[in-house]
Amino acid sequence: MEGVVFWLILTLVKILVILAIVLGIGAYLTLLERKVAAHIQRRPGPMVVGWHGLLQPLADGLKLITKEDLFPRYGNRFLYNLALVMALVPAALVFAVVPFGPEFELFDVKVKPMLTDVNVGLLLVFAFGSMAVFAIALAGWASNSKYALIGSMRKAGIVVSYEVVITFAVMGPIILAGTLSTYEIVQKQIQQELWYVWLQPLAFVVYMFAMLAETGRVPFDVQEAEAELVTGFTVEYGGMKFGLFPLVEWYIEVLSLSAIAVVLFLGGWSPINIPFLGFVDPLFFLGPFSPFLWFVLKVSLLFLFVLWLHWTLPRYRIDQITETAWKVMLPITLVNIVLTAVFAPLVWE
Protein backbone atom coordinates (compact mmCIF):
# COMPACT_ATOMS: atom_id res chain seq x y z
CA MET A 1 0.00 0.00 0.00
CA GLU A 2 2.73 2.40 0.97
CA GLY A 3 4.57 1.55 -2.22
CA VAL A 4 1.57 2.52 -4.29
CA VAL A 5 1.15 5.86 -2.50
CA PHE A 6 4.82 6.64 -2.91
CA TRP A 7 4.67 5.74 -6.58
CA LEU A 8 1.63 7.97 -7.07
CA ILE A 9 3.32 10.92 -5.40
CA LEU A 10 6.49 10.37 -7.40
CA THR A 11 4.54 10.23 -10.66
CA LEU A 12 2.59 13.38 -9.78
CA VAL A 13 5.79 15.23 -9.00
CA LYS A 14 7.29 14.03 -12.28
CA ILE A 15 4.19 15.15 -14.22
CA LEU A 16 4.27 18.58 -12.61
CA VAL A 17 7.98 19.06 -13.21
CA ILE A 18 7.83 17.91 -16.84
CA LEU A 19 4.74 20.01 -17.63
CA ALA A 20 6.18 23.10 -15.97
CA ILE A 21 9.50 22.73 -17.76
CA VAL A 22 7.96 21.97 -21.15
CA LEU A 23 5.36 24.75 -21.11
CA GLY A 24 7.75 27.27 -19.57
CA ILE A 25 10.46 26.49 -22.07
CA GLY A 26 7.87 26.52 -24.84
CA ALA A 27 6.97 30.09 -23.94
CA TYR A 28 10.59 31.18 -23.86
CA LEU A 29 11.37 29.46 -27.15
CA THR A 30 9.12 32.07 -28.79
CA LEU A 31 11.61 34.69 -27.66
CA LEU A 32 14.52 32.55 -28.86
CA GLU A 33 12.91 32.13 -32.25
CA ARG A 34 12.29 35.84 -32.58
CA LYS A 35 15.86 36.61 -31.62
CA VAL A 36 17.33 34.07 -34.06
CA ALA A 37 15.06 35.24 -36.88
CA ALA A 38 15.93 38.85 -36.15
CA HIS A 39 19.67 38.30 -36.12
CA ILE A 40 19.54 36.32 -39.35
CA GLN A 41 17.84 39.37 -40.84
CA ARG A 42 20.35 41.65 -39.03
CA ARG A 43 17.79 43.10 -36.65
CA PRO A 44 18.13 43.00 -32.86
CA GLY A 45 14.63 41.60 -32.24
CA PRO A 46 12.67 42.41 -29.07
CA MET A 47 14.76 44.80 -26.97
CA VAL A 48 12.40 46.91 -24.91
CA VAL A 49 10.66 44.63 -22.37
CA GLY A 50 13.35 43.60 -19.94
CA TRP A 51 17.05 43.20 -20.69
CA HIS A 52 17.26 42.36 -24.41
CA GLY A 53 13.54 41.56 -24.34
CA LEU A 54 13.81 38.84 -21.70
CA LEU A 55 10.32 39.54 -20.35
CA GLN A 56 8.74 39.62 -23.80
CA PRO A 57 7.04 36.16 -23.50
CA LEU A 58 5.29 37.33 -20.31
CA ALA A 59 4.13 40.53 -22.01
CA ASP A 60 2.91 38.54 -25.01
CA GLY A 61 1.05 36.10 -22.78
CA LEU A 62 -0.56 38.91 -20.82
CA LYS A 63 -1.66 40.59 -24.03
CA LEU A 64 -3.05 37.37 -25.50
CA ILE A 65 -4.95 36.48 -22.33
CA THR A 66 -6.62 39.87 -22.05
CA LYS A 67 -7.78 39.87 -25.68
CA GLU A 68 -11.41 39.37 -26.64
CA ASP A 69 -12.41 35.77 -27.34
CA LEU A 70 -14.02 35.86 -30.76
CA PHE A 71 -15.94 33.00 -32.30
CA PRO A 72 -17.03 32.65 -35.97
CA ARG A 73 -20.81 32.90 -36.32
CA TYR A 74 -21.63 29.56 -37.96
CA GLY A 75 -18.79 27.58 -36.44
CA ASN A 76 -19.14 24.56 -34.21
CA ARG A 77 -18.23 25.71 -30.72
CA PHE A 78 -17.64 22.24 -29.26
CA LEU A 79 -15.26 21.11 -32.01
CA TYR A 80 -13.63 24.54 -32.05
CA ASN A 81 -12.61 24.15 -28.41
CA LEU A 82 -11.94 20.42 -28.72
CA ALA A 83 -9.34 21.12 -31.41
CA LEU A 84 -7.30 23.12 -28.89
CA VAL A 85 -7.27 20.25 -26.41
CA MET A 86 -6.49 17.76 -29.15
CA ALA A 87 -3.55 19.89 -30.22
CA LEU A 88 -2.04 20.54 -26.82
CA VAL A 89 -2.52 17.23 -25.00
CA PRO A 90 -0.88 14.73 -27.42
CA ALA A 91 2.03 17.10 -28.02
CA ALA A 92 2.67 17.41 -24.29
CA LEU A 93 2.06 13.67 -23.69
CA VAL A 94 5.00 12.74 -25.91
CA PHE A 95 7.27 13.92 -23.10
CA ALA A 96 5.94 11.09 -20.96
CA VAL A 97 8.32 8.68 -22.67
CA VAL A 98 11.30 10.96 -23.19
CA PRO A 99 14.22 9.87 -20.97
CA PHE A 100 16.02 12.97 -19.71
CA GLY A 101 18.93 11.10 -18.15
CA PRO A 102 20.10 7.85 -16.59
CA GLU A 103 18.52 6.21 -13.55
CA PHE A 104 19.70 7.71 -10.28
CA GLU A 105 19.19 7.02 -6.59
CA LEU A 106 17.39 9.55 -4.40
CA PHE A 107 16.95 8.67 -0.70
CA ASP A 108 17.61 4.97 -1.43
CA VAL A 109 14.96 4.92 -4.18
CA LYS A 110 15.79 4.33 -7.81
CA VAL A 111 14.23 7.09 -9.92
CA LYS A 112 14.14 7.15 -13.69
CA PRO A 113 13.99 10.75 -14.95
CA MET A 114 11.12 9.95 -17.27
CA LEU A 115 7.40 9.64 -16.61
CA THR A 116 6.85 6.05 -17.76
CA ASP A 117 9.27 3.56 -19.22
CA VAL A 118 6.71 1.60 -21.25
CA ASN A 119 8.08 -1.03 -23.57
CA VAL A 120 6.22 0.45 -26.55
CA GLY A 121 7.42 4.01 -25.97
CA LEU A 122 8.17 4.81 -29.58
CA LEU A 123 4.82 3.49 -30.76
CA LEU A 124 3.23 5.84 -28.24
CA VAL A 125 5.24 8.78 -29.62
CA PHE A 126 4.10 8.21 -33.17
CA ALA A 127 0.53 7.48 -32.13
CA PHE A 128 0.44 10.87 -30.39
CA GLY A 129 2.08 12.44 -33.44
CA SER A 130 -0.72 11.11 -35.66
CA MET A 131 -3.32 12.59 -33.33
CA ALA A 132 -2.12 16.06 -34.27
CA VAL A 133 -3.95 15.59 -37.58
CA PHE A 134 -7.27 15.44 -35.76
CA ALA A 135 -6.62 18.73 -34.00
CA ILE A 136 -5.76 20.45 -37.26
CA ALA A 137 -8.64 18.96 -39.22
CA LEU A 138 -11.08 19.85 -36.44
CA ALA A 139 -9.71 23.37 -36.16
CA GLY A 140 -10.14 23.94 -39.87
CA TRP A 141 -13.60 22.36 -39.96
CA ALA A 142 -15.05 23.98 -36.85
CA SER A 143 -13.93 27.49 -37.82
CA ASN A 144 -16.28 27.51 -40.83
CA SER A 145 -13.77 29.48 -42.87
CA LYS A 146 -12.38 28.69 -46.30
CA TYR A 147 -8.85 29.74 -45.47
CA ALA A 148 -8.84 27.63 -42.34
CA LEU A 149 -10.23 24.61 -44.18
CA ILE A 150 -7.67 24.86 -46.99
CA GLY A 151 -4.87 25.22 -44.46
CA SER A 152 -6.01 22.27 -42.41
CA MET A 153 -6.46 20.07 -45.50
CA ARG A 154 -2.95 20.88 -46.65
CA LYS A 155 -1.52 20.15 -43.25
CA ALA A 156 -3.47 16.91 -42.98
CA GLY A 157 -2.13 15.80 -46.36
CA ILE A 158 1.44 16.52 -45.28
CA VAL A 159 1.13 14.89 -41.88
CA VAL A 160 -0.46 11.73 -43.29
CA SER A 161 2.32 11.26 -45.84
CA TYR A 162 5.13 12.05 -43.44
CA GLU A 163 3.75 9.89 -40.63
CA VAL A 164 4.41 6.89 -42.88
CA VAL A 165 7.91 8.10 -43.71
CA ILE A 166 8.89 8.91 -40.14
CA THR A 167 7.68 5.53 -38.90
CA PHE A 168 9.76 3.72 -41.50
CA ALA A 169 12.75 5.97 -40.79
CA VAL A 170 12.88 5.07 -37.10
CA MET A 171 12.72 1.38 -38.02
CA GLY A 172 16.52 1.40 -38.49
CA PRO A 173 17.47 2.37 -34.93
CA ILE A 174 14.75 0.06 -33.60
CA ILE A 175 16.26 -2.89 -35.45
CA LEU A 176 19.74 -1.99 -34.19
CA ALA A 177 18.55 -1.64 -30.59
CA GLY A 178 16.05 -4.48 -30.68
CA THR A 179 13.56 -2.65 -28.46
CA LEU A 180 10.82 -0.02 -28.62
CA SER A 181 11.44 1.41 -25.16
CA THR A 182 13.12 4.81 -25.40
CA TYR A 183 15.14 4.24 -22.22
CA GLU A 184 16.38 0.88 -23.48
CA ILE A 185 17.36 2.34 -26.87
CA VAL A 186 19.68 4.83 -25.20
CA GLN A 187 21.07 2.11 -22.94
CA LYS A 188 21.77 -0.05 -26.01
CA GLN A 189 23.60 2.81 -27.70
CA ILE A 190 25.78 3.27 -24.63
CA GLN A 191 26.46 -0.46 -24.42
CA GLN A 192 27.32 -0.75 -28.11
CA GLU A 193 29.38 2.46 -27.85
CA LEU A 194 27.72 3.78 -30.97
CA TRP A 195 25.40 6.62 -31.77
CA TYR A 196 22.99 5.27 -34.34
CA VAL A 197 23.43 8.36 -36.50
CA TRP A 198 26.80 6.93 -37.60
CA LEU A 199 25.10 3.84 -39.05
CA GLN A 200 21.81 5.50 -40.03
CA PRO A 201 22.67 8.83 -41.68
CA LEU A 202 19.95 8.30 -44.28
CA ALA A 203 17.33 7.61 -41.66
CA PHE A 204 18.48 10.66 -39.71
CA VAL A 205 18.14 13.00 -42.69
CA VAL A 206 14.73 11.57 -43.53
CA TYR A 207 13.71 11.90 -39.89
CA MET A 208 14.75 15.56 -39.87
CA PHE A 209 12.74 16.25 -42.99
CA ALA A 210 9.70 14.47 -41.61
CA MET A 211 10.07 16.38 -38.35
CA LEU A 212 10.06 19.71 -40.21
CA ALA A 213 7.00 18.59 -42.18
CA GLU A 214 5.04 17.39 -39.16
CA THR A 215 5.67 20.54 -37.19
CA GLY A 216 4.87 22.80 -40.12
CA ARG A 217 8.29 24.37 -40.22
CA VAL A 218 9.87 25.84 -43.33
CA PRO A 219 10.37 24.43 -46.02
CA PHE A 220 7.08 22.59 -45.40
CA ASP A 221 4.90 25.38 -43.98
CA VAL A 222 2.28 25.35 -46.73
CA GLN A 223 -0.50 24.97 -44.19
CA GLU A 224 0.46 28.36 -42.86
CA ALA A 225 1.62 30.19 -46.00
CA GLU A 226 1.18 33.73 -44.67
CA ALA A 227 0.99 35.22 -48.14
CA GLU A 228 -1.82 33.02 -49.47
CA LEU A 229 -3.66 31.65 -46.48
CA VAL A 230 -3.33 34.26 -43.71
CA THR A 231 -1.80 31.63 -41.33
CA GLY A 232 -4.03 28.72 -42.29
CA PHE A 233 -6.19 26.88 -39.81
CA THR A 234 -5.60 29.29 -36.91
CA VAL A 235 -7.19 32.18 -38.76
CA GLU A 236 -10.49 32.12 -36.84
CA TYR A 237 -8.91 31.75 -33.41
CA GLY A 238 -8.24 34.73 -31.20
CA GLY A 239 -6.37 35.63 -28.06
CA MET A 240 -4.68 32.86 -26.11
CA LYS A 241 -6.44 30.23 -28.24
CA PHE A 242 -4.58 31.60 -31.23
CA GLY A 243 -1.35 31.70 -29.27
CA LEU A 244 -1.65 28.04 -28.28
CA PHE A 245 -1.50 26.62 -31.81
CA PRO A 246 1.90 28.01 -32.80
CA LEU A 247 3.14 27.27 -29.29
CA VAL A 248 2.18 23.63 -29.70
CA GLU A 249 3.13 23.24 -33.32
CA TRP A 250 6.30 25.24 -33.57
CA TYR A 251 7.79 24.78 -30.13
CA ILE A 252 6.43 21.87 -28.11
CA GLU A 253 6.22 19.49 -31.06
CA VAL A 254 9.62 20.47 -32.41
CA LEU A 255 11.03 20.07 -28.93
CA SER A 256 9.48 16.64 -28.42
CA LEU A 257 10.52 15.38 -31.86
CA SER A 258 14.03 16.77 -31.31
CA ALA A 259 14.17 14.91 -28.03
CA ILE A 260 13.07 11.71 -29.76
CA ALA A 261 15.67 12.30 -32.48
CA VAL A 262 18.34 12.71 -29.81
CA VAL A 263 17.18 9.51 -28.15
CA LEU A 264 17.11 7.52 -31.38
CA PHE A 265 20.10 8.82 -33.26
CA LEU A 266 22.33 10.88 -30.99
CA GLY A 267 22.59 8.58 -28.01
CA GLY A 268 20.28 10.35 -25.56
CA TRP A 269 22.25 11.49 -22.53
CA SER A 270 25.57 9.95 -23.58
CA PRO A 271 28.52 12.28 -24.22
CA ILE A 272 30.36 12.66 -27.54
CA ASN A 273 30.79 9.31 -29.24
CA ILE A 274 33.67 7.90 -31.32
CA PRO A 275 32.07 4.98 -33.17
CA PHE A 276 32.84 1.55 -31.64
CA LEU A 277 35.63 3.01 -29.48
CA GLY A 278 33.94 4.83 -26.64
CA PHE A 279 32.72 8.13 -25.29
CA VAL A 280 34.57 11.38 -24.67
CA ASP A 281 33.04 13.56 -21.96
CA PRO A 282 34.39 17.13 -21.79
CA LEU A 283 31.77 17.83 -19.09
CA PHE A 284 33.01 15.11 -16.70
CA PHE A 285 33.59 17.65 -13.91
CA LEU A 286 29.82 18.05 -13.48
CA GLY A 287 29.60 14.47 -12.16
CA PRO A 288 26.05 13.12 -12.03
CA PHE A 289 24.65 16.22 -13.77
CA SER A 290 26.66 15.81 -16.93
CA PRO A 291 24.26 13.31 -18.65
CA PHE A 292 21.32 15.68 -18.13
CA LEU A 293 23.32 18.57 -19.50
CA TRP A 294 24.34 16.52 -22.52
CA PHE A 295 20.71 15.72 -23.24
CA VAL A 296 19.64 19.36 -22.93
CA LEU A 297 22.59 20.47 -25.03
CA LYS A 298 21.82 18.07 -27.86
CA VAL A 299 18.11 18.93 -27.91
CA SER A 300 18.78 22.65 -27.91
CA LEU A 301 21.37 22.36 -30.68
CA LEU A 302 18.90 20.39 -32.77
CA PHE A 303 16.22 22.98 -32.05
CA LEU A 304 18.55 25.81 -33.05
CA PHE A 305 19.34 23.95 -36.25
CA VAL A 306 15.62 23.77 -37.03
CA LEU A 307 15.30 27.51 -36.41
CA TRP A 308 18.28 28.17 -38.63
CA LEU A 309 16.71 26.12 -41.44
CA HIS A 310 13.38 27.87 -40.92
CA TRP A 311 14.76 31.33 -41.45
CA THR A 312 16.95 30.31 -44.41
CA LEU A 313 14.88 28.21 -46.79
CA PRO A 314 11.97 29.16 -49.02
CA ARG A 315 8.78 27.10 -49.13
CA TYR A 316 8.02 24.02 -51.25
CA ARG A 317 4.78 23.60 -53.13
CA ILE A 318 2.27 21.14 -51.68
CA ASP A 319 2.66 18.70 -54.60
CA GLN A 320 6.45 18.80 -54.28
CA ILE A 321 6.17 18.03 -50.58
CA THR A 322 3.92 14.99 -50.92
CA GLU A 323 5.89 13.83 -53.99
CA THR A 324 9.13 13.90 -51.99
CA ALA A 325 7.48 11.95 -49.23
CA TRP A 326 6.04 9.14 -51.33
CA LYS A 327 8.48 8.95 -54.25
CA VAL A 328 11.85 9.72 -52.64
CA MET A 329 11.80 9.35 -48.88
CA LEU A 330 9.69 6.21 -48.60
CA PRO A 331 11.87 4.17 -51.01
CA ILE A 332 15.00 5.46 -49.26
CA THR A 333 13.71 4.38 -45.88
CA LEU A 334 12.69 0.96 -47.21
CA VAL A 335 16.19 0.41 -48.65
CA ASN A 336 17.59 1.60 -45.35
CA ILE A 337 15.53 -0.95 -43.42
CA VAL A 338 16.73 -3.79 -45.64
CA LEU A 339 20.37 -2.74 -45.33
CA THR A 340 20.04 -2.32 -41.58
CA ALA A 341 18.47 -5.74 -41.25
CA VAL A 342 21.44 -7.23 -43.12
CA PHE A 343 24.08 -5.46 -41.06
CA ALA A 344 22.35 -5.49 -37.68
CA PRO A 345 23.81 -8.81 -36.46
CA LEU A 346 27.30 -7.29 -36.77
CA VAL A 347 26.29 -4.47 -34.44
CA TRP A 348 24.63 -6.80 -31.94
CA GLU A 349 27.97 -8.50 -31.46
Add this chain to the structure above:
Amino acid sequence: MVKKVFERPLSWLERVLFIDFIRGLSVTIRQALRRTITTHYPYEKVTPPKRFRGFFGHKVVDGKEPQPAFDEWVERFKIKVEPGKSRCVVCLLCKRACPVPQLFEIEGEKLSDGRRRVSVFNMNLMLCTFCGFCVDACPVDCLFQSDIHETASYTRRDAVLDLQTLERIGRDWQRRREEEPDRIWIDDHQRLKLWHENQLNLPEVKR
Protein backbone atom coordinates in the same frame (compact mmCIF):
# COMPACT_ATOMS: atom_id res chain seq x y z
CA MET B 1 19.89 36.27 -82.08
CA VAL B 2 18.43 34.96 -78.85
CA LYS B 3 20.96 33.62 -76.45
CA LYS B 4 19.58 30.94 -74.18
CA VAL B 5 20.86 31.15 -70.64
CA PHE B 6 20.27 28.36 -68.15
CA GLU B 7 21.24 28.15 -64.55
CA ARG B 8 23.72 25.34 -64.15
CA PRO B 9 21.67 22.46 -62.73
CA LEU B 10 22.92 20.82 -59.57
CA SER B 11 24.75 17.60 -60.17
CA TRP B 12 23.57 14.31 -58.71
CA LEU B 13 26.17 14.41 -55.94
CA GLU B 14 25.37 18.00 -55.05
CA ARG B 15 21.69 17.14 -54.69
CA VAL B 16 22.42 14.21 -52.40
CA LEU B 17 24.72 16.28 -50.20
CA PHE B 18 22.23 19.22 -50.01
CA ILE B 19 24.81 21.65 -51.39
CA ASP B 20 22.11 24.23 -52.09
CA PHE B 21 20.85 24.00 -48.52
CA ILE B 22 24.38 24.37 -47.19
CA ARG B 23 25.04 27.43 -49.32
CA GLY B 24 21.90 29.12 -48.01
CA LEU B 25 22.65 28.16 -44.44
CA SER B 26 26.18 29.54 -44.66
CA VAL B 27 24.83 32.87 -45.89
CA THR B 28 22.35 33.17 -43.04
CA ILE B 29 24.80 32.17 -40.32
CA ARG B 30 27.33 34.72 -41.60
CA GLN B 31 24.67 37.44 -41.52
CA ALA B 32 23.49 36.34 -38.08
CA LEU B 33 26.94 36.76 -36.57
CA ARG B 34 27.44 40.27 -37.93
CA ARG B 35 26.33 43.46 -36.22
CA THR B 36 22.73 44.54 -36.53
CA ILE B 37 22.10 47.51 -38.79
CA THR B 38 18.90 48.90 -37.33
CA THR B 39 18.25 52.17 -35.53
CA HIS B 40 16.43 51.81 -32.20
CA TYR B 41 14.01 54.48 -33.21
CA PRO B 42 12.54 56.19 -30.16
CA TYR B 43 15.95 56.07 -28.46
CA GLU B 44 18.16 56.70 -31.47
CA LYS B 45 17.25 59.05 -34.29
CA VAL B 46 18.85 59.34 -37.69
CA THR B 47 19.33 62.81 -39.13
CA PRO B 48 17.68 63.03 -42.54
CA PRO B 49 19.65 64.49 -45.47
CA LYS B 50 19.43 68.23 -45.96
CA ARG B 51 17.10 67.93 -48.93
CA PHE B 52 14.61 65.85 -46.94
CA ARG B 53 10.98 66.86 -47.53
CA GLY B 54 9.61 67.24 -44.05
CA PHE B 55 7.60 69.95 -42.27
CA PHE B 56 7.48 73.38 -43.87
CA GLY B 57 9.10 76.53 -42.53
CA HIS B 58 9.67 80.18 -43.31
CA LYS B 59 13.24 81.35 -43.50
CA VAL B 60 13.63 84.71 -41.75
CA VAL B 61 15.32 87.86 -42.95
CA ASP B 62 19.01 87.57 -42.03
CA GLY B 63 20.87 89.23 -44.89
CA LYS B 64 21.33 86.06 -46.91
CA GLU B 65 18.31 86.50 -49.13
CA PRO B 66 18.72 85.68 -52.84
CA GLN B 67 19.61 88.94 -54.54
CA PRO B 68 18.46 90.76 -56.59
CA ALA B 69 15.17 88.78 -56.54
CA PHE B 70 14.35 89.64 -52.94
CA ASP B 71 14.89 93.38 -53.36
CA GLU B 72 12.85 93.38 -56.57
CA TRP B 73 9.87 91.69 -54.95
CA VAL B 74 10.12 93.93 -51.89
CA GLU B 75 10.17 96.93 -54.19
CA ARG B 76 7.20 95.72 -56.23
CA PHE B 77 4.92 94.92 -53.29
CA LYS B 78 6.27 97.61 -50.91
CA ILE B 79 7.02 94.97 -48.28
CA LYS B 80 8.20 96.00 -44.84
CA VAL B 81 11.43 94.10 -44.17
CA GLU B 82 12.12 93.33 -40.52
CA PRO B 83 15.20 91.32 -39.55
CA GLY B 84 14.21 88.13 -37.74
CA LYS B 85 10.76 88.03 -39.37
CA SER B 86 9.53 85.98 -42.29
CA ARG B 87 10.89 86.77 -45.74
CA CYS B 88 7.42 86.22 -47.24
CA VAL B 89 6.39 88.83 -49.83
CA VAL B 90 2.77 87.56 -50.19
CA CYS B 91 3.14 86.79 -53.89
CA LEU B 92 0.89 83.70 -53.57
CA LEU B 93 3.08 81.79 -56.04
CA CYS B 94 3.19 78.89 -53.59
CA LYS B 95 -0.58 78.72 -53.62
CA ARG B 96 -0.57 78.84 -57.44
CA ALA B 97 1.89 75.97 -57.63
CA CYS B 98 0.10 73.79 -55.12
CA PRO B 99 -1.94 70.78 -56.36
CA VAL B 100 -4.35 71.36 -53.44
CA PRO B 101 -4.43 75.16 -53.22
CA GLN B 102 -7.01 75.32 -50.46
CA LEU B 103 -4.45 74.11 -47.94
CA PHE B 104 -2.82 77.54 -48.07
CA GLU B 105 -4.46 80.44 -46.28
CA ILE B 106 -2.38 83.56 -46.94
CA GLU B 107 -3.25 87.17 -46.13
CA GLY B 108 -1.26 90.37 -46.09
CA GLU B 109 -1.90 93.52 -44.08
CA LYS B 110 -1.25 97.18 -44.75
CA LEU B 111 0.68 99.00 -42.04
CA SER B 112 0.12 102.63 -41.12
CA ASP B 113 3.27 103.78 -42.99
CA GLY B 114 1.84 102.42 -46.27
CA ARG B 115 4.05 99.36 -46.35
CA ARG B 116 2.73 95.82 -46.33
CA ARG B 117 3.66 92.55 -44.68
CA VAL B 118 2.32 89.01 -44.32
CA SER B 119 -0.18 88.62 -41.48
CA VAL B 120 -1.69 85.17 -41.95
CA PHE B 121 0.10 82.17 -43.42
CA ASN B 122 -1.63 78.90 -42.53
CA MET B 123 -0.74 75.58 -44.11
CA ASN B 124 -3.12 72.70 -43.47
CA LEU B 125 -0.82 69.69 -43.64
CA MET B 126 -3.77 67.28 -43.48
CA LEU B 127 -4.17 68.03 -47.20
CA CYS B 128 -0.50 68.29 -48.07
CA THR B 129 1.35 65.63 -50.07
CA PHE B 130 4.80 67.10 -49.37
CA CYS B 131 5.49 67.34 -53.09
CA GLY B 132 7.58 70.47 -52.69
CA PHE B 133 6.12 72.43 -55.65
CA CYS B 134 5.48 75.43 -53.39
CA VAL B 135 9.12 75.41 -52.31
CA ASP B 136 10.27 75.42 -55.92
CA ALA B 137 7.86 78.25 -56.71
CA CYS B 138 8.99 80.56 -53.89
CA PRO B 139 10.94 83.41 -55.55
CA VAL B 140 12.61 84.72 -52.38
CA ASP B 141 13.77 81.41 -50.85
CA CYS B 142 11.35 81.88 -47.98
CA LEU B 143 9.18 78.76 -47.88
CA PHE B 144 11.26 75.60 -47.52
CA GLN B 145 11.02 72.04 -46.26
CA SER B 146 12.92 71.14 -43.12
CA ASP B 147 14.03 67.81 -41.71
CA ILE B 148 11.25 67.71 -39.06
CA HIS B 149 9.43 64.47 -39.83
CA GLU B 150 7.68 63.43 -36.61
CA THR B 151 4.38 64.85 -37.75
CA ALA B 152 2.01 62.90 -35.51
CA SER B 153 -0.40 65.02 -33.48
CA TYR B 154 -3.34 64.53 -31.16
CA THR B 155 -5.77 66.88 -32.91
CA ARG B 156 -6.36 68.00 -36.47
CA ARG B 157 -5.79 71.57 -35.34
CA ASP B 158 -2.17 70.70 -34.58
CA ALA B 159 -1.63 69.76 -38.21
CA VAL B 160 -2.17 73.38 -39.31
CA LEU B 161 1.07 75.35 -39.30
CA ASP B 162 0.61 79.07 -38.64
CA LEU B 163 3.04 81.90 -39.35
CA GLN B 164 4.71 81.83 -35.92
CA THR B 165 5.36 78.10 -36.13
CA LEU B 166 6.72 78.40 -39.64
CA GLU B 167 9.08 81.16 -38.57
CA ARG B 168 10.25 79.13 -35.59
CA ILE B 169 11.00 76.15 -37.80
CA GLY B 170 12.84 78.51 -40.15
CA ARG B 171 14.99 80.07 -37.41
CA ASP B 172 15.80 76.65 -36.00
CA TRP B 173 16.76 75.39 -39.45
CA GLN B 174 18.96 78.40 -40.20
CA ARG B 175 20.72 77.91 -36.89
CA ARG B 176 21.27 74.17 -37.39
CA ARG B 177 21.70 73.41 -41.06
CA GLU B 178 21.91 76.56 -43.21
CA GLU B 179 25.68 76.29 -43.63
CA GLU B 180 25.61 72.62 -44.48
CA PRO B 181 26.54 71.70 -48.08
CA ASP B 182 23.55 70.58 -50.08
CA ARG B 183 24.53 66.96 -50.48
CA ILE B 184 22.75 63.69 -49.88
CA TRP B 185 25.60 61.22 -49.37
CA ILE B 186 25.21 58.87 -46.49
CA ASP B 187 28.77 59.50 -45.25
CA ASP B 188 28.03 63.20 -44.94
CA HIS B 189 29.74 64.49 -41.80
CA GLN B 190 26.92 66.92 -41.21
CA ARG B 191 24.51 64.04 -40.72
CA LEU B 192 26.37 62.96 -37.63
CA LYS B 193 24.76 65.94 -35.91
CA LEU B 194 21.70 64.77 -34.14
CA TRP B 195 18.45 65.79 -35.73
CA HIS B 196 16.50 65.58 -32.50
CA GLU B 197 18.62 68.31 -30.95
CA ASN B 198 16.33 70.86 -32.59
CA GLN B 199 14.95 73.39 -30.16
CA LEU B 200 11.49 73.67 -31.61
CA ASN B 201 9.20 71.94 -29.13
CA LEU B 202 6.29 72.18 -31.54
CA PRO B 203 2.93 70.94 -30.34
CA GLU B 204 3.17 68.35 -33.10
CA VAL B 205 6.62 67.16 -32.18
CA LYS B 206 6.36 65.48 -28.79
CA ARG B 207 9.88 64.89 -27.55
